[in-house]
Amino acid sequence: MFVLATALVALDQLTKQLVVRALPLGGQEIALALGFSLTHVRNSGAAFGMLRNFDLEVLGFHIDGTFMLGLLSGIVALGLFVYxxxxxxxxxxxxxxxxxxxxxxxxxxxIDRLRLGYVTDFIHFSSGSFSFPVFNVADMCVVIGAGLLVIASFARPTGADSGRVSTGVRAPHPTGLEDFPELPPLGGRTTTE
Structure with a gap:
């Protein structure tokens, strides 16, 4: 987990540095393939530009979107790390x-929010009149990771991941119904002999 996370953070930071050095801010997009292009934008909001205009005054302290998102990112990262x-x-x-x-x-x-006050985004997808907000490798990691968590929530454990732990005790039945008697099949008759 940590090796993967470290490698992906390095890839994210490397690609952002390459974009900052090679593409002018707000300059012309470089077309790739399948509707993807590269561009250089600064995002002070959340993933895909959300919360860009967040502004809050609390007990005399001004909290902008960049600070709030940096704080939330830190809390999420710390929570995941501890877990x-x-x-x-x-x-x-x-x-x-x-x-x-x-x-x-x-x-x-x-890292970007705390170091720069914004996030460098550079991947853009558009098709016809549809234009997806510009994003980066870190945004892709969050979205793909969340999608995998949804998929994992529906998957049944198999093999080494079957729910057995080192003590040899089986994990509870996934439905939580292991203590209930077997129910007859729907629409079928049961006979007891």
Whole structure:
């Protein structure tokens, strides 16, 4: 988990540095393939530009979107880090990968917010009149990681991830119905002999 998260944070920071050095801010987009292009924008909001105009006054302190998002990213990253240290290794592989990706995304964008006050975004997708907000590697990590967590929530454990722990005790039945008697099939008759 931590190796994956570290590698993805490094990739995120490297790609952002390459964009800052190679593409002028707000300059012309460089077309790639399949509707993707590269551009250089600064994002003071959350993923895909959300909360860009957040502004709050609390007890005389001014809190802008950049500070709030940096704080939230730090809390999420710290929470995931502690969770992964305390029990993440017992999770199925898919969950560990997903958590590593979300952690990497939170840390990648938190670094930018705390260091620069904004996040460098550079990947743009558009097709016809549809234009998706510009994003970066950290945003992709969060979205893909969250998607994998949703998929993992529907997956049944198999093999090494089957719910067995080192004590040999089986994990509870996933439905929680292991203590209830077997019900007859729907629409069928049961006979007792």
């Amino acid at each position: 992964m240290l305390r029990g993440g290794a017992r999770q199925p592989r898919l969950v560990r990968v997903a958590l590593g990706m979300v952690l990497a995304g939170a840390i990648g964008n938190m």
